[in-house]
Amino acid sequence: MTLQAKLDAFKASWTERVGPAVARTMSDANDALLPLATKALKAGDRFPSVKLADHLARETDISTVAAAQPVVVAFYRGGWCPYCSLELRAYQKALPEIEQLGARLIAVSPEAPDNTLSTAEKDDLSFTVLSDARGRLAEALGIRFELTEPVKAYFIKAGHDLPAHNGDGRWSLPMPATYVIAQGGVIALAHVDPDYRKRLEPKAVIEALAALRQPQAV
Numbered sequence: 001m002t003l004q005a006k007l008d009a010f011k012a013s014w015t016e017r018v019g020p021a022v023a024r025t026m027s028d029a030n031d032a033l034l035p036l037a038t039k040a041l042k043a044g045d046r047f048p049s050v051k052l053a054d055h056l057a058r059e060t061d062i063s064t065v066a067a068a069q070p071v072v073v074a075f076y077r078g079g080w081c082p083y084c085s086l087e088l089r090a091y092q093k094a095l096p097e098i099e100q101l102g103a104r105l106i107a108v109s110p111e112a113p114d115n116t117l118s119t120a121e122k123d124d125l126s127f128t129v130l131s132d133a134r135g136r137l138a139e140a141l142g143i144r145f146e147l148t149e150p151v152k153a154y155f156i157k158a159g160h161d162l163p164a165h166n167g168d169g170r171w172s173l174p175m176p177a178t179y180v181i182a183q184g185g186v187i188a189l190a191h192v193d194p195d196y197r198k199r200l201e202p203k204a205v206i207e208a209l210a211a212l213r214q215p216q217a218v
Contacts, residue, residue: 003199040142047073047179054131067185072179106130189204
């Protein structure tokens with residue numbers, strides 16, 4: 001089963017559980033983000049230089065990593081998000097193929113560092129998970145947004161206290177996004193979709209990495 005098939009199956013069960021009114025609230029909020037998505041960094045842009053910390057306060061600048069090797073960046077909403085968990089597990093499964101192609105896989109979320117550790121442990125991840133707790137990288141990529149009041153109300157009811165969980169005091173999130181960065185720091189593939197229930201298949205990432213290894217036509 002593809003990643004998207006698993007996401008669609010969860011969406012169907014969630015919609016049945018919460019009802020059409022809540023489902024419409026989320027869809028309307030997603031649609032409102034379309035203009036933002038069109039302005040986000042794309043293939044051909046240089047990946048921003050921002051230092052992010054892991055749960056041990058070790059800092060990593062993804063653009064520096066990309067100077068030496070290709071990098072795959074999976075930007076997710078948080079470990080509380082079941083769609084994100086399905087995505088992260090799918091990329092964990094694809095990790096051997098990604099590494100065989102000489103690339104490094106890094107996940108990033110707005111969660112506070114301790115919560116990124118909880119996500120890594122819960123989903124049994126063996127790749128690096130970094131915290132963009134102040135949203136600086138999401139801002140630089142053009143994917144950060146503030147939640148609408150109806151979505152905020154649903155999150156509160158569902159027990160997702162984002163200001164406390166993320167530690168920045170804001171009701172904001174990144175649009176989930178996946179980037180393949182070529183060695184040297186230029187984005188080779190960017191997948192940014194305002195609908196958080198849609199994610200890039202690991203197969204597409206592997207194909208993009210394989211293409212980077214092909215000789216370029218002169």
